[in-house]
Amino acid sequence: MRYALLIDFGSTFTKVTAVDLISEEIIGTASAFTTADSDIGTGLNVALDRLRRVTGDIAFDFKSACSSAAGGLRMMVSGLVPELTAEAARLAALGAGARITRLFTHELTRRDLKDIEADPPDIFLMTGGTDGGNRACMEKNAGKLRSLSVRFPIILAGNRQAIDACEDALEDFPVTVCPNVMPSFGVLNIEPVQREIRDLFLKHIVNARGLSKTKEILSDILMPTPSAILSAMKLLADGTETEPGIGELMGIDVGGATTDVYTVARGEPIDMNVICKGLDEPYAKRTVEGDIGMRYSVAGIVSEVGQPWISECSGLTSDDCAALMSELLYDKSKVPLTNDDAMARFDHALASGAVEIATRRHAGVLEEAFTTSGLVYVQTGKDLRSVRQIIFTGGSFIHAQNPLDIARHALYTERYPMSLRPKKATVLKDDRYILSAMGVLAEREKDIALRIIKRELVSPGDISSGDDS
Amino acid sequence: MEQGNGKKLVIGVIGADVHAVGIRILEYAFREAGFDVTNLGVMVSQEEFIGAALETAADAIVISSLYGHGELDCRGMRDKMDEAGLDGLLLYVGGNIVVGKQDFVDVEKRFHEMGFDRVFPPGTPPEETIFYLKKDLEVE
Numbered sequence: 001m002r003y004a005l006l007i008d009f010g011s012t013f014t015k016v017t018a019v020d021l022i023s024e025e026i027i028g029t030a031s032a033f034t035t036a037d038s039d040i041g042t043g044l045n046v047a048l049d050r051l052r053r054v055t056g057d058i059a060f061d062f063k064s065a066c067s068s069a070a071g072g073l074r075m076m077v078s079g080l081v082p083e084l085t086a087e088a089a090r091l092a093a094l095g096a097g098a099r100i101t102r103l104f105t106h107e108l109t110r111r112d113l114k115d116i117e118a119d120p121p122d123i124f125l126m127t128g129g130t131d132g133g134n135r136a137c138m139e140k141n142a143g144k145l146r147s148l149s150v151r152f153p154i155i156l157a158g159n160r161q162a163i164d165a166c167e168d169a170l171e172d173f174p175v176t177v178c179p180n181v182m183p184s185f186g187v188l189n190i191e192p193v194q195r196e197i198r199d200l201f202l203k204h205i206v207n208a209r210g211l212s213k214t215k216e217i218l219s220d221i222l223m224p225t226p227s228a229i230l231s232a233m234k235l236l237a238d239g240t241e242t243e244p245g246i247g248e249l250m251g252i253d254v255g256g257a258t259t260d261v262y263t264v265a266r267g268e269p270i271d272m273n274v275i276c277k278g279l280d281e282p283y284a285k286r287t288v289e290g291d292i293g294m295r296y297s298v299a300g301i302v303s304e305v306g307q308p309w310i311s312e313c314s315g316l317t318s319d320d321c322a323a324l325m326s327e328l329l330y331d332k333s334k335v336p337l338t339n340d341d342a343m344a345r346f347d348h349a350l351a352s353g354a355v356e357i358a359t360r361r362h363a364g365v366l367e368e369a370f371t372t373s374g375l376v377y378v379q380t381g382k383d384l385r386s387v388r389q390i391i392f393t394g395g396s397f398i399h400a401q402n403p404l405d406i407a408r409h410a411l412y413t414e415r416y417p418m419s420l421r422p423k424k425a426t427v428l429k430d431d432r433y434i435l436s437a438m439g440v441l442a443e444r445e446k447d448i449a450l451r452i453i454k455r456e457l458v459s460p461g462d463i464s465s466g467d468d469s
Numbered sequence: 470m471e472q473g474n475g476k477k478l479v480i481g482v483i484g485a486d487v488h489a490v491g492i493r494i495l496e497y498a499f500r501e502a503g504f505d506v507t508n509l510g511v512m513v514s515q516e517e518f519i520g521a522a523l524e525t526a527a528d529a530i531v532i533s534s535l536y537g538h539g540e541l542d543c544r545g546m547r548d549k550m551d552e553a554g555l556d557g558l559l560l561y562v563g564g565n566i567v568v569g570k571q572d573f574v575d576v577e578k579r580f581h582e583m584g585f586d587r588v589f590p591p592g593t594p595p596e597e598t599i600f601y602l603k604k605d606l607e608v609e
């Protein structure tokens with residue numbers, strides 16, 4: 001018998017998953033409530049007790065975990081030009097599973113430094129300049145960080161000509177050096193930084209997050225939860241040497257505070273007369289919308305899609321919507337009591353709105369340029385119109401009465417023809433929340449993790465934008 | 470190929486202009502002459518020129534325009550560079566920068582007033598541009 005225990009330390013729940021590695025089955029899951037402040041070890045023990053009731057006493061071959069507890073991996077990133085190195089740094093951090101608490105461009109100001117001091121990050125990622133390009137940005141910012149009274153790990157991943165001076169300035173910070181995130185103009189190189197972020201997470205952050213107490217029970221692997229999910233998505237798309245993947249896909253996780261969108265897709269232009277602009281796009285890409293969420297970020301959804309949209313989508317009057325919104329302001333734990341009460345319908349509209357906005361922000365866009373020789377299109381970001389699978393994870397979708405109606409908001413529509421979202425897709429649901437656990441398992445057992453994901457995801461059906469041509 | 474001279478150029482075809490051949494030739498010629506070249510290709514906006522020049526710490530921006538709308542596309546370029554902290558950066562333009570056969574003395578004057586350091590008439594061979602680049606950037 002061989003068993004694996006996979007743990008997901010969340011901000012409100014600790015979830016545990018037991019896998020039989022021989023039969024390749026999930027033999028039990030359990031969870032326990034953990035408040036941000038309470039000892040994370042207690043929550044884990046409660047969850048493990050509950051798991052034992054399902055699985056009986058078994059010995060695990062290894063125990064691995066991912067964590068988004070206590071605010072997750074909090075990062076600040078800096079770069080020079082907003083669309084270039086600062087964007088590369090942002091993509092690197094998000095893809096590594098971080099939450100970006102601040103993004104700085106150009107030179108840091110005194111106010112910026114005060115903010116950093118008041119709420120220091122777990123990791124600071126500093127970039128700026130192509131190799132051989134601008135040095136002033138990194139060098140000046142390093143000089144400024146030096147004056148702070150707080151210390152935190154810093155990753156230097158900008159112009160290599162600026163590294164020496166930065167290392168000198170930051171000698172009493174824990175500094176690591178990585179290859180430039182944008183070594184030459186428009187070229188993205190973020191994997192080395194992402195590996196470093198994970199290493200630092202293991203070495204430094206785990207202690208700071210009260211997770212060290214759980215160290216004795218854990219084997220070696222611990223990663224930020226979003227990075228485990230992205231890794232599961234990538235495994236599912238690409239497959240392994242022996243087990244085929246399912247091809248390019250999009251993943252959506254509508255949470256209480258944020259909405260994450262993942263794509264594993266190349267997103268190259270489909271049409272002939274398209275010119276690509278901007279930075280390279282990462283093949284496995286994650287974006288996070290901090291203002292779009294079902295409980296803590298309701299206002300963000302409503303202000304983006306508009307009150308009338310929410311009314312129409314929910315079938316509620318605007319007064320009803322306003323009332324429900326203020327209820328949620330006071331009680332974030334409010335949930336629908338039946339499948340069709342006002343709250344359920346309001347949630348349906350919120351989830352639809354969240355999917356609509358978050359996918360539009362993630363997907364590439366076309367712009368028309370009328371040139372003297374006719375119409376030319378300029379593409380920035382990924383063209384996802386030929387992606388044919390959308391994975392949903394997260395409660396708002398899993399428990400929804402009409403998941404396909406919500407999912408449809410991830411598709412290409414004639415209303416936003418320039419937003420390059422999938423034209424049609426098979427919807428897949430992560431009903432038992434196994435994606436993060438499988439992302440962690442994949443670190444050791446890729447094939448098993450992949451087969452379990454393929455088996456566990458269920459499809460409520462296909463959706464189509466209806467104007468396929 | 471001449472030895473690298475350490476000077477960095479950002480080049481591209483501005484506006485909605487899709488003439489892709491000339492800029493490739495310029496890229497090649499400038500590289501052969503020892504420059505470090507970032508070629509942004511066709512349909513390049515003013516902001517893209519500026520972003521690339523900032524990140525690469527360029528020594529000059531060389532703008533090409535062939536389809537006749539160069540004057541419109543180049544308007545405000547120098548002001549934006551000043552705003553971005555690229556004040557004083559060497560700025561060239563060339564190609565077929567205006568429509569038809571206008572008196573080049575006038576054209577040159579207008580582009581000088583817009584803040585361009587050098588303005589080249591149609592048919593300027595790459596060698597001439599290289600000569601001036603080396604002169605202005607004090608190469609050799």
Ligand code: B12
Nearest residue numbers: 371372486487489490491533537562563564565568569589
């Ligand atoms: C091929 C071509 C096209 C192709 C381009 C295909 C492609 N993707 O590259 C197509 C068919 C798309 C096209 C379209 C148009 N074209 Co056209 N095109 C040409 C043509 C025949 C050749 C261009 C070329 O490749 N030359 C070869 C390269 C090596 O030379 P080059 O581009 O001139 O570049 C050299 C020099 O100019 C110089 N140079 C260039 N930039 C710079 C910058 C600096 C700083 C310096 C110093 C030097 C420099 O160095 C380069 C290398 O030696 C020219 C006519 C001609 N014979 O030049 C017309 C020409 C450029 N086109 C012209 C026009 C008007 C158009 C259209 C507006 C036509 C229309 N009404 O639809 C459209 C515009 C489309 C757009 N949005 O850009 C006119 C421009 C007239 C003007 N400026 O007054 C030209 C001159 C033809 C003409 N005599 O009327 N065109």
